[in-house]
Amino acid sequence: DTGVSQDPRHKITKRGQNVTFRCDPISEHNRLYWYRQTLGQGPEFLTYFQNEAQLEKSRLLSDRFSAERPKGSFSTLEIQRTEQGDSAMYLCASSPRGDFTDTQYFGPGTRLTVL
Amino acid sequence: DQQVKQNSPSLSVQEGRISILNCDYTNSMFDYFLWYKKYPAEGPTFLISISSIKDKNEDGRFTVFLNKSAKHLSLHIVPSQPGDSAVYFCAASASPEKLTFGTGTRLTIIP
Numbered sequence: 456d457t458g459v460s461q462d463p464r465h466k467i468t469k470r471g472q473n474v475t476f477r478c479d480p481i482s483e484h485n486r487l488y489w490y491r492q493t494l495g496q497g498p499e500f501l502t503y504f505q506n507e508a509q510l511e512k513s514r515l516l517s518d519r520f521s522a523e524r525p526k527g528s529f530s531t532l533e534i535q536r537t538e539q540g541d542s543a544m545y546l547c548a549s550s551p552r553g554d555f556t557d558t559q560y561f562g563p564g565t566r567l568t569v570l
Numbered sequence: 571d572q573q574v575k576q577n578s579p580s581l582s583v584q585e586g587r588i589s590i591l592n593c594d595y596t597n598s599m600f601d602y603f604l605w606y607k608k609y610p611a612e613g614p615t616f617l618i619s620i621s622s623i624k625d626k627n628e629d630g631r632f633t634v635f636l637n638k639s640a641k642h643l644s645l646h647i648v649p650s651q652p653g654d655s656a657v658y659f660c661a662a663s664a665s666p667e668k669l670t671f672g673t674g675t676r677l678t679i680i681p
Contacts, residue, residue, distance in 0.1 A: 459613070461613075488668065490669075495673065496673055496674075497574075497659050497661070497671030497672050497673050497674055498614065498659070498669070498671050499671070500668040500669065500670070503667055503668060510667070511667055511668070513668075546613055546614070548613075558604070558616050558619065559616070559669060560616060561606075561613035561614045561615070561616075562613050563611070563612050563613045564612075564613050
């Protein structure tokens, strides 16, 4: 399977704990994106990487959130001091080049529940 | 500020008939539009896209229509099949960097 993979698929944590999610993009895709989806809403853009460079961050990405993409391959999204409002599905997507008509391909998501 | 709107939260269509899902947008800078399909516990799956230089794009049973003057696009599925039952998201982009999604329409195909 050469699709986007995410780990873990589910995470339950207590308020105040730190969590880290991993995303492995499709091989040779230069662009990697993180989105968040809450109940009844569509995915909302959080941040994206061109290779290892993080080029844009949404205002939704508070100081408690940090994302990395070392060596331009997999990416991690860390949430520090989790809050109940962080409960959501975190989606990762990748695209080949970032051209105008590139399609973003999504992974299955990590569902976070903060108790 | 909901820049992409899907005003129908749900739609039921009989198997074999046409399904029409609608999407409106407000940002005139959007120039690339996509439809994604999502099953429960899975990520969105790309269906079909259209750029603003076209008004129609077709791929098998799926056709997307774009009316730029009305800032409206629609997805037609014909004939509808039970496997088409899912949540459909409309998405728009003003650049390759990020997509702005609508809130989704849950399509149910009735056998």
